[in-house]
Amino acid sequence: MEIELRINGSARRLDVSPQVSLLDALREYLGLTGTKKGCDQGACGACTVLADGRRINACLALAVQYQGREITTIEGVDHPLQEAFVRTDGFQCGYCTPGQICSAIGMLAEHKDGAPSAATEHLAATGGELDDEEIRERMSGNLCRCGAYNGIVSAIKEVAK
Amino acid sequence: MTTIGQPLDRVDGGVKTTGAAKFAAEHFYPGLTHAVLVHATISRGRITALHTDEASAVPGVVAVLTHLNAPPLKPAPKPGAFNLTVMFSGTSVNYLQSDEVHWEGQPIAVVVAETSAAAREAAALVRAEYTVTKSVVDFEGSEQDARPQPNNPLLPRGAKKGDAEAALKAAPVSLDLRYTTPPQNHNALELHATTANWDGDRLTVYDATQAIDWFRTHLALRFGVPRTNVRVLAPFVGGAFGGKSAIWPGTILAVMAARATDRPVRLVLSRESVYRTVGGRTPSIQRVALGADRDGRLTSLIHTSITRTGPIGGPFEQVTAASQHLYAAENILARHDLVSLDLLPNTFMRAPGEAIGTFAVESAIDELACELGMDPIELRMRNETAVDPIGGRKKFSHRRLRELYALGAERFDWHERNPEPRSTRDGRWLVGTGVATAFHRALTLPVNVTVRLSADGGVLVRCGFHEMGMGAATAQAQITADALGVPFDAVRVEYGDSALPLGPFAGASAQTASVAAGVVQACEELKQTLKSMARKTGGGTNEEILRRAKVPHVEAVVGSDTRLGRIAGRARFLPNFLLDAQRWVKAASGVHFCEVKVDAETGETRVSRWAGVFDIGRVINPKTAASQMRGGIVMGLGLAMAEETLVDPRTGRIMNPSLAEYHVPVHADIPPIDVSFLDDPDPKMPLGILGAGEVSTAGVGAAVANAVHHATGKRVRDLPITLDKLL
Ligand code: FES
Ligand code: FES
Numbered sequence: 001m002e003i004e005l006r007i008n009g010s011a012r013r014l015d016v017s018p019q020v021s022l023l024d025a026l027r028e029y030l031g032l033t034g035t036k037k038g039c040d041q042g043a044c045g046a047c048t049v050l051a052d053g054r055r056i057n058a059c060l061a062l063a064v065q066y067q068g069r070e071i072t073t074i075e076g077v078d079h080p081l082q083e084a085f086v087r088t089d090g091f092q093c094g095y096c097t098p099g100q101i102c103s104a105i106g107m108l109a110e111h112k113d114g115a116p117s118a119a120t121e122h123l124a125a126t127g128g129e130l131d132d133e134e135i136r137e138r139m140s141g142n143l144c145r146c147g148a149y150n151g152i153v154s155a156i157k158e159v160a161k
Numbered sequence: 162m163t164t165i166g167q168p169l170d171r172v173d174g175g176v177k178t179t180g181a182a183k184f185a186a187e188h189f190y191p192g193l194t195h196a197v198l199v200h201a202t203i204s205r206g207r208i209t210a211l212h213t214d215e216a217s218a219v220p221g222v223v224a225v226l227t228h229l230n231a232p233p234l235k236p237a238p239k240p241g242a243f244n245l246t247v248m249f250s251g252t253s254v255n256y257l258q259s260d261e262v263h264w265e266g267q268p269i270a271v272v273v274a275e276t277s278a279a280a281r282e283a284a285a286l287v288r289a290e291y292t293v294t295k296s297v298v299d300f301e302g303s304e305q306d307a308r309p310q311p312n313n314p315l316l317p318r319g320a321k322k323g324d325a326e327a328a329l330k331a332a333p334v335s336l337d338l339r340y341t342t343p344p345q346n347h348n349a350l351e352l353h354a355t356t357a358n359w360d361g362d363r364l365t366v367y368d369a370t371q372a373i374d375w376f377r378t379h380l381a382l383r384f385g386v387p388r389t390n391v392r393v394l395a396p397f398v399g400g401a402f403g404g405k406s407a408i409w410p411g412t413i414l415a416v417m418a419a420r421a422t423d424r425p426v427r428l429v430l431s432r433e434s435v436y437r438t439v440g441g442r443t444p445s446i447q448r449v450a451l452g453a454d455r456d457g458r459l460t461s462l463i464h465t466s467i468t469r470t471g472p473i474g475g476p477f478e479q480v481t482a483a484s485q486h487l488y489a490a491e492n493i494l495a496r497h498d499l500v501s502l503d504l505l506p507n508t509f510m511r512a513p514g515e516a517i518g519t520f521a522v523e524s525a526i527d528e529l530a531c532e533l534g535m536d537p538i539e540l541r542m543r544n545e546t547a548v549d550p551i552g553g554r555k556k557f558s559h560r561r562l563r564e565l566y567a568l569g570a571e572r573f574d575w576h577e578r579n580p581e582p583r584s585t586r587d588g589r590w591l592v593g594t595g596v597a598t599a600f601h602r603a604l605t606l607p608v609n610v611t612v613r614l615s616a617d618g619g620v621l622v623r624c625g626f627h628e629m630g631m632g633a634a635t636a637q638a639q640i641t642a643d644a645l646g647v648p649f650d651a652v653r654v655e656y657g658d659s660a661l662p663l664g665p666f667a668g669a670s671a672q673t674a675s676v677a678a679g680v681v682q683a684c685e686e687l688k689q690t691l692k693s694m695a696r697k698t699g700g701g702t703n704e705e706i707l708r709r710a711k712v713p714h715v716e717a718v719v720g721s722d723t724r725l726g727r728i729a730g731r732a733r734f735l736p737n738f739l740l741d742a743q744r745w746v747k748a749a750s751g752v753h754f755c756e757v758k759v760d761a762e763t764g765e766t767r768v769s770r771w772a773g774v775f776d777i778g779r780v781i782n783p784k785t786a787a788s789q790m791r792g793g794i795v796m797g798l799g800l801a802m803a804e805e806t807l808v809d810p811r812t813g814r815i816m817n818p819s820l821a822e823y824h825v826p827v828h829a830d831i832p833p834i835d836v837s838f839l840d841d842p843d844p845k846m847p848l849g850i851l852g853a854g855e856v857s858t859a860g861v862g863a864a865v866a867n868a869v870h871h872a873t874g875k876r877v878r879d880l881p882i883t884l885d886k887l888l
Contacts, residue, residue, distance in 0.1 A: 020278050028195075028277055033187035034180015036399070038350045039432045043820035046350055074180035086174030089788045092630025094177030095351040095399030101178060119829075136828040143820065145350045145400050146630045147795025148788060149831040 003067050007032065008076025016063050022056075023047045025063035026073060034074035034098045038143070045142030048099040048106070049073050055106025057141075074098035079105055084155035092146035100142050104156050107138045111160075130160045164639040164649045165848075166840070168784035172635045172654070173397075173628065182397045185369040186354035190425035193356075194223050195277040196418045197284040198411065198430070199270035200437050201262040204813035205296035205503050208260040208269060208289050215286040216272055221279035224422050225287065226271045226414075231257035232421050234413070235383050249375045249666075251407035251440055252473045252506050256414055262291065263473050264505045265298075265813040266437030271414045273422050277429070296503035298813030300344075300444050300469055307467045307498040316477045319465075320485050320551045323492035325450075328461035332452025335461070336528055339448055340521040342862075342880045344806040345799075346441035347510055348825055349629075351399020353435055355415035358425040363390045368412055371401040371627050371667040377659045379408050380416060396657040398629040402796065403509035405629075406668045409439045436818030440508035441806055443468040443478045445517050449525035452492075457533050457540045459490035464522055467498045468507070475506035479514030483600040483859060484522040486557075486746055489546035504813050509668065511796055515601050515859035520800075520880060523597035523863030528876065536580065537596055537867070538566050549746045558747045558845035561776040562598065565752045565839065569596075569774040572835060573754035582874040590758035592769075593872025599751035599775070599860035603843070603851045604671040607734040609662035609720030610679035612641065612687055616707040616714060620647055622654045622683075625664030626676050630792070631854060632785030633672060639781055640677050640848065644684035647703070663722055663730070670749065670852025673781065678847035679719045686717035745845055749856040751775035753794070753864035759872045764884035766869060768798060772835040778843035778851035787836040790857040794834055797861025799826045802881050 005012050014029045026032040038046035040059045047058040050072040091097040119137035135153050176182040213225040237250040270287050274280035310318045356367040370376050373393040381388040415428035445468050452461030466480035481495035530537035549555035578594050585592040613621045622641050638652040665675040698709040756770035780786050803824040807816040817823050842849020870876045877886050
C-alpha cells in the first residue's frame with residue numbers, strides 16, 4: 001500500500017505491505033541505513049529513532065502506523081552529543097551508536113519532563129540530578145557489545161550539564 | 162611532535178556518529194533482492210521431502226533454493242596445518258548439495274525475494290520431512306568419551322614438565338578442583354550480513370568479515386573462479402570478536418543465491434540465524450590441581466580441559482594456553498581433551514582458550530591462597546618466573562607482572578581489604594574484592610602495504626586490514642605520521658578492501674603490530690627515496706623535493722600481491738615465525754581488580770568497582786586502547802555473570818537464540834572501569850606493540866569469582882555466576 005512518512009522534516013512516499021516495520025521501511029525502502037538492526041525484536045535498541053521527540057524501537061513499529069508522525073533518524077540529528085561521543089570515545093565499531101545517540105536525546109527529554117526511572121529514589125523529586133546511575137538505568141535498553149558504556153555515559157553527562 | 166601516545170579522536174568518529182558509515186548490509190544495487198535462510202530442525206539425518214510450493218507462491222518470491230535445485234558448489238578444501246585460508250571454513254558441510262543434515266539449524270533452503278518481508282514470510286512456509294539418525298549432542302553427558310586432542314603444530318595438545326601427578330600427591334598442601342564454563346555466543350551487534358553481486362564471472366561481496374583475504378580465496382575456490390575475479394569489501398564491521406573470522410553458511414549461500422538468480426542478493430541473518438549458523442565458544446570442563454609447600458611455592462600445577470569439536474569442524478580450544486606460562490611450578494601437566502558432537506562447530510571467541518582457562522587457573526590460585534591463609538598477590542609473586550616454566554629455556558620478551566600487581570594494588574587500594582571472607586558489609590550488600598591475572602600470547606602476520614607521499618604533502622596508506630572498532634585506521638595514521646615526520650591530519654588510510662595490498666586477518670590481537678611493521682618499513686623506504694631525490698635536486702621540504710623533481714608523488718611498496726609474491730611472503734614469514742616461537746614467549750599481560758556487592762538475601766551481584774592494569778607494550782593511542790581494554794572487560798563480565806547458550810541435551814537445539822534470552826551486559830551492569838597501562842615497548846615486537854584486542858577478557862571471570870567468594874564465602878566454579886548459585 002502507498003503511505004507517506006515524515007522523516008527528518010521531509011515527506012517521503014513509499015509502497016509497503018502492512019507488515020513492514022518502520023525499521024525496514026527506513027533501511028530497505030528509503031535507503032536511510034543510519035538506523036541499525038541488531039535483533040529485530042526489541043531487545044537491543046540499535047534501531048532507536050525519535051517519533052515526535054520520543055524514543056521508540058523502529059523494529060517494533062509498523063511503518064503504516066507512523067504516518068503523520070514526525071520521525072527523526074540519526075541522519076536528521078544535529079546535536080552536541082555527536083561530538084561528545086567522539087571526544088569520550090563512546091563507541092568502537094559504531095553499530096550501536098546511532099541508536100545510543102537517538103535514545104540519549106529522547107532520554108534527556110524524558111528526564112527534563114520529570115519522568116522517573118527505576119533508579120530514581122523519590123518519584124516526586126522531579127528534575128533530580130542525572131547522575132551516572134540514572135543515566136545507566138535509563139540507557140539500559142541500548143546494548144553495546146563493544147562495551148563502550150563508560151564513554152557513552154561520559155558523553156551524555158557532558159551534554160546534560 | 163610525535164602523535165604516537167596521544168589520545169587522539171578516532172578518524173571515523175564523524176561517519177559513525179551521523180549514520181554515514183556503511184556496513185555490509187547497507188550497499189545498494191539496482192534490482193537488489195533479499196535472502197532468508199530456512200533451518201533444519203533435526204540434529205542428524207536426511208531430508209526425505211521438502212515442500213516449497215506455498216513459499217514459492219508468496220508474492221515477490223524470486224527463488225527457493227534447496228539441495229534439489231541449487232547450483233553446484235565445490236566442497237570446502239581440507240584444512241592443512243598451515244593453510245589458514247581453508248582452515249577458516251566454519252564447517253566442512255557443502256551447503257545445499259545433498260539431503261544430509263549435520264546439525265540442528267543447518268540451512269536447508271534459501272528464499273530469495275524482492276523484499277525482506279516477503280522472504281521472511283516465505284521462509285516460514287517451507288516445510289521439511291526427515292529421517293532421523295542417531296546423533297551425539299550432549300556435552301556433559303559425553304565427558305567419559307573425551308579423547309586426547311590430535312597434535313597440531315599451531316594448536317598443541319598440551320605440555321609437560323616433571324611428574325605433576327606424583328608431586329601433587331606428595332605436596333604438603335594440595336587442591337584438586339573441577340570448573341565448568343558454558344557455551345557462549347559472540348553476539349556482535351551487527352547481524353552477519355552479505356551483499357553479493359555477480360557480473361559475469363566476477364564477484365563483488367560486501368561482507369561483515371574480519372578476514373577479507375581468506376574470504377576472497379575461499380569464495381574463489383568454492384565457486385570455481387580465479388581469485389582475482391573476487392573482490393571482498395568490509396569497510397566497516399559492526400563488531401566481530403572472532404565470530405566473523407570463519408566463513409559461515411550465510412556468506413556462501415548469499416553468493417550462491419546471487420549466482421542462481423542472476424540478481425544481486427543481500428542476506429542479513431536474523432539474530433536467531435546467527436545462533437544457528439555461526440559457531441560460538443565451546444563449553445569446557447576443566448580440572449585444576451595445585452600442590453604447594455606451606456610457603457606457597459608451587460610443586461605441581463595440573464590443568465586439563467575437555468572441550469568440544471565435531472565431525473564437521475571446530476578448532477581445538479587452547480584452554481591451558483595461559484596456565485603454561487604463568488607460574489614457576491616444579492612440575493606441570495597441561496592437556497587438552499575433546500569430545501566430538503553433532504552440533505554446529507564451535508569457533509574462536511575473544512581470547513579463545515585464555516578467557517575460560519584463566520577462569521579456572523586464576524580461581525584455583527585464589528583458592529590455594531585461602532587455603533594457605535596468604536594474600537593472593539603474595540602467592541602469585543612467590544611463584545613469579547623469569548623464564549618460561551616449561552622447558553625453562555625460552556625467555557619472555559617482556560614480563561612485567563610484578564609492576565602490574567604493584568601498580569594495580571595501589572590504584573585499587575587492594576591492601577585495605579580485610580582478607581576474611583564475608584567480613585565486609587554495606588547495608589544489605591556483602592562486599593568483596595578479587596584479583597586475577599590476564600595473559601595473551603602475541604603474534605604477527607605477514608602484510609603488504611603501500612605508502613604514497615604526494616606533492617601536496619598528503620600521505621596515503623593502503624592496506625587491506627579491518628576496522629571492527631579497534632581504532633585501527635587511527636592507530637596506523639599515527640604510526641605513519643611519526644614514521645614520516647608529517648602531521649597526523651596529512652595521513653589518510655585506506656583499508657577493508659581486498660583490492661588493496663594484502664592485509665592481515667583481524668584476529669589473535671595481531672593486526673596493529675602486523676600492519677605497523679609494514680607501515681614502518683614502507684615509510685623508511687620512502688624516506689630513503691626522498692633522501693636520494695634531495696641529493697639530486699637540493700634539499701628542502703618533502704613537497705619541495707617532489708615539486709623540483711617534477712613528480713606528482715612517490716610511493717613505497719612492501720610485499721607483493723602477485724601469486725608468487727604472496728607465496729614468497731609466506732615463505733619468509735613461516736621460518737621466522739617458528740624460530741621466534743622457539744626462542745621467545747611474547748605476550749600481553751594484565752591484572753584485574755574487582756569489587757562486587759552481593760545482596761545478602763537475594764544473591765543479586767553487582768560489580769561496583771574495577772581497575773585493570775595492562776602491559777600491551779607500546780600504546781599507540783591511549784584513548785582507543787583504553788576503550789579496547791574496557792570492551793574486553795565488559796565481555797568478560799558477560800562471561801562471568803550472565804552469558805550462556807543453552808543447548809537442549811536431547812535435540813542439540815539452541816534454546817535461547819535471542820538477545821532477550823541470552824543476556825549480555827547492559828549499561829546498568831557496568832561501573833566506571835579504571836584502566837592504566839605500563840606503556841613500555843616490547844623489545845621483540847614491531848614498534849614494541851603487543852596485541853590489545855583480547856588480553857583484557859582473560860582473567861575477568863576469575864577476578865569476579867574471587868571477589869564473590871570474598872564477599873560471600875561461597876566459591877562458584879561453574880560459570881556464569883548467577884544468583885541461584887549464591888543462595
Ligand atoms: S533492532 Fe530493534 S531493538 Fe534490536
Ligand atoms: S560500538 Fe560496537 S556495539 Fe556499541
